[in-house]
Amino acid sequence: MKLADTLRLGAYLARTRWLLRFRGRAAFERWQQRQVRRFLDTHLPRSPYYRQYAGQPLSALPVIDKQAMLAHFDGMNTAGIGLDDATRAALDAEMTRDFAPELRGMTVGLSSGTQGPRGVFLVAPEERARWAGIMMARTLPAALMRRLLIGRRPVKVAFFLRANSNLYSTLKSRRVDFRFHDLVQGVDSHLPALIEQQPDLLVAPASILARLAQHAANGVLPIRPQRVISVAEVLEADDRVRIGQAFGLDVHQLYQCTEGFLGYTCEEGVLHLNEEYVHIEPEWLDREKTRFVPIVTDFSRTTQLIVRYRLGDVLRVRSAPCTCGAPGRAIEAVEGRCDDVLWLPGARQAGLSALYPDMLRQAVTSAPAALPDYRIEQHGMAWRIAVADGAQASHAALAAALQRLIARHELRPPAFQRMPFVDSDAHVKRRRIRCVQRPATSQENHA
Ligand SMILES: [Zn+2]
Known part of the structure; x- marks a missing residue:
């Protein structure tokens, strides 16, 4: 220098x-x-x-x-x-x-x-x-x-x-x-x-x-x-x-x-x-x-x-x-x-509402039983979720935790699907939550 x-x-x-x-x-x-x-x-x-x-x-x-x-x-x-x-x-x-x-x-x-x-x-x-x-x-x-x-x-x-x-x-x-x-x-x-x-x-x-x-x-x-x-x-x-x-x-x-x-x-x-x-x-x-x-x-x-x-x-x-x-x-x-934010239509009102990453993380950590590492991917009205231990019970518990959050915000629940858990390599940035595609609609309401 x-x-x-x-x-x-x-x-x-x-x-x-x-x-x-x-x-x-x-x-x-x-x-x-x-x-x-x-x-x-x-x-x-x-x-x-x-x-x-x-x-x-x-x-x-x-x-x-x-x-x-x-x-x-x-x-x-x-x-x-x-x-x-x-x-x-x-x-x-x-x-x-x-x-x-x-x-x-x-x-x-x-x-x-x-x-x-x-x-x-x-x-x-x-x-x-x-x-x-x-x-x-x-x-x-x-x-x-x-x-x-x-x-x-x-x-x-x-x-x-x-x-x-x-x-x-x-x-x-x-x-x-x-x-x-x-x-x-x-x-x-x-x-x-x-x-x-x-x-x-x-x-x-x-x-x-x-x-x-x-x-x-x-x-x-x-x-x-x-x-x-x-x-x-x-x-x-x-x-x-x-x-x-x-x-x-x-x-x-x-x-x-x-x-x-x-x-x-x-x-x-x-x-x-x-x-x-x-x-x-x-x-x-x-x-x-x-x-x-x-x-x-x-x-x-x-x-x-x-x-x-x-x-x-x-x-x-x-x-x-x-x-x-x-x-x-x-x-x-x-x-x-911004694309870690997930979106769902309201149960009663039109338009999409935002669920922010920390709300989702909070919902998972406050689940009654401790959950393993997880991934959540939104594809329109389908949410694909993965759990590190691959167990059916963990999957169900994760879906239930998300379900409670969605109900509390009075949003329409998505269809939960399983996807395989792939741990990211050290050289790839880890992202637990990702919105690949929002549900189709024109309006957005920020929660
Ligand atoms: Zn300070």
Whole structure:
């Protein structure tokens, strides 16, 4: 890393961890408005696509989805890099599992999308340094922060993901012993290296952490990380408990995707949106404003512009504010993708109503008898369900639990069908609940 970038990393670490403080949400929002304005004034004119919108307020800019972002990729970045070149470079890196190559000095990568076209990201060296500083500020507990700054030994990080990127290895330095564990090779083959390293910080998708927790509980993975962080998948309540017990701590979360670093768990254990760097407009899903789809403007990125990007996630707001003082909105949970929401017509009224992933999970966990791991797939008015033990009794109990939820919401029950349980491989994102096809109707009512 160049000296300038090292200094930038340090500056953003200090800024994020200690310097950015606000007297309440209103003061924060005024500050954020100024940051967004400066971002729009400085960087929109540099992008061929956004040049036409220069001088306009954020609310006048188009809301973009993944398709639009890919369609206008060439014009939405300020580096003049085309989608074909970026995709080819990123695919090469994935094929060879050598994630070091760059394209004209830029880091390129693909999102690990579960379906549809994969997102492409483009990050300049100074953005990498900034990202690394913010990331360290957000993830290191006090003892590890002290070690990073003045300790004799490096902070040891073990990082499991489906694809590495130069972005992540920016964290590697004399101060940080960063090891990437490629999930293409499964989980268990990494155990010896993990035991040898004895990581202070363990970062992995929730389902992988659950597997590591199982090994730890069985005594075959003797490690004592000081912090365990879930990424890339929904952290479900049962996994959270299991992982927490195995390692004797509360599991933290990083809400990070191709479109930016969107959220993190604070020292009080509450998930906050990273609004000091990302502007997030809530697109409310219900009248009571408990759930929303985030529309993201990342005013800290200047190469690939992320402006009013509608992310297909459902976020649930936390009702009680957090006492830690962070200005970012407190989030109860990242519930899942928009297509993890299942839909049914009302028993009496017309139109479809939504059943959100956490409602379904809650219904399953509160079933009278403990149920094994499961999958639910909606195909119109048929719900295909699978249970890990394949037992008829488990299947019936799962269907009954869902039935009770559906009755409580006064919805028309679907036909429950059995499907075989297929556990996802380590390199595939786990999704328990999925809407493949909604029932045919034109109206929607959000519950
Ligand atoms: Zn907090």
